[in-house]
Amino acid sequence: MSPFLAALRAKIGTDLLVLPAAAAAVFDDAGRLLLAKHADDGTWGIPGGMVEPGEAPETGAVRELLGETGLEAEPLGLVGAYGGPEFLITYPGGDRTSYVLTVHGCRLTGGSERPDGEEVLEVGWFDEAETARVARPRDLAKVLPDAFGWWAGRNGHRG
Numbered sequence: 001m002s003p004f005l006a007a008l009r010a011k012i013g014t015d016l017l018v019l020p021a022a023a024a025a026v027f028d029d030a031g032r033l034l035l036a037k038h039a040d041d042g043t044w045g046i047p048g049g050m051v052e053p054g055e056a057p058e059t060g061a062v063r064e065l066l067g068e069t070g071l072e073a074e075p076l077g078l079v080g081a082y083g084g085p086e087f088l089i090t091y092p093g094g095d096r097t098s099y100v101l102t103v104h105g106c107r108l109t110g111g112s113e114r115p116d117g118e119e120v121l122e123v124g125w126f127d128e129a130e131t132a133r134v135a136r137p138r139d140l141a142k143v144l145p146d147a148f149g150w151w152a153g154r155n156g157h158r159g
Contacts, residue, residue, distance in 0.1 A: 004053055014094040021099040022061035023048025024106045025147040026073050031155065032125035033147060034108075035134070036068055039121050040092075044134045046103065046143065047120070057102045065106070069123050070114030073106035079143070079150045086139040103143055105150045 001009070008017065023046040026034040035044040047068045051060035058075040065073055080103055087099040113123050126134065128148045 002050060002052060005050065009095060014096060016096040016098060018098045018100065020051040020057065020060075021048055021101045022051050022057040022064065023101060023103045023143075024061040024065040024073055024075070025079050025103050025143075025150065026065065026071065026106045026108055027151045028108065028125055030125075030127075031148075031151055032127050033131065033144075033151075034069070034071070035124055035126050035131070035136075036115065036120040037122045037124070038137075039117070039119055041137075042121075042135055043137045044124070044126075044131075045137050045140055046147070047123075048101070048103075049119075050099075058104045061102070061104045062106065066111065068116050068120040070111050070116075071123075072109045072111040074109050075104040075106050076154070077105045077150065079103040079105050080146045082139065082142055084142075086142060099139075101139070101143075103147060105147070105154070 025046055036047045037044050047065045048061055049064040051057050062073050065071055083100045090096050115122050131144055
């Protein structure tokens with residue numbers, strides 16, 4: 001938990017917070033999407049997290065990507081913005097959060113796959129069909145079609 005969020009939680013306890021979040025949809029040359037296996041529940045998701053005060057969402061997305069996976073990327077465009085019931089989370093300690101998520105399509109620029117071992121246990125590359133066969137958080141159902149559509153549109157695939 002960031003110092004900013006910890007200070008907020010100290011004031012309001014577990015009450016519902018609406019928070020900005022950003023994620024990095026990173027694709028390889030074959031059109032496979034990078035997913036990270038979450039340590040808390042074993043689901044596979046797009047690397048990302050909370051946007052810090054004064055931080056641009058795309059900057060937060062690549063910061064979270066590096067911290068969680070060891071990979072560096074350049075944001076190329078906005079995949080989409082998301083919110084709603086699928087983005088409401090109650091954490092084990094009772095903290096309630098409603099995320100407004102921006103997903104940024106990114107190009108890998110460096111680093112090496114090094115899951116942080118705290119939030120992320122492993123990383124993997126998945127094509128669209130494979131993503132349907134892995135455990136994933138419920139919010140990913142909204143994001144995945146847009147992410148793969150974004151990649152396909154940039155690379156001249158699909159209509």
